[in-house]
Amino acid sequence: MAISKTMSDALNTQFNKELNSAYLYESMAADFYAGNLPGFAVWMTTQAGEERVHAEKIHHYLTENGERVYYAAIPEPQAEWKSPLAAIQGALAHEKFITKSIHDLVRTARKEDDIATETFLGWYVTEQIEEESTAQSLIDKLEMVGDNRFGLYQLDKEVSTRQQDA
């Protein structure tokens, strides 16, 4: 069954949101490098890589269905955060925005009676649970460390080992 124009446009919007997410996380990585926290920078770069995979999956799905993607302008991301905690809180807020966006896409698929796309989106629904949980657990650790510079140094080493899993 062909994908409707409404569904295809909605998937295109999500494709660009995923690229936008990658851009935001690369900007956070740059701020972490500038703040002498290379481990957090690696963590964020890894996150940005996962976002590009999220975008690529949509690209592939649309192409497989005889549609195509359109690249939209990406707004300039925030460049600086007042603390590592503020940055990761920003990342969590962004992930919650993306989760809502994915859920809206599922509602669109249901309205369009597009069972294939609804099934395809199931992966994203599950992935968003992980995305929010990963950010939240880093927030928890940062709150535990508080103002302790040595604790932050240790945590920076710990998060540097993150590997892309998407």
Ligand code: FEO
């Ligand atoms: Fe693609 Fe982090 O959601």
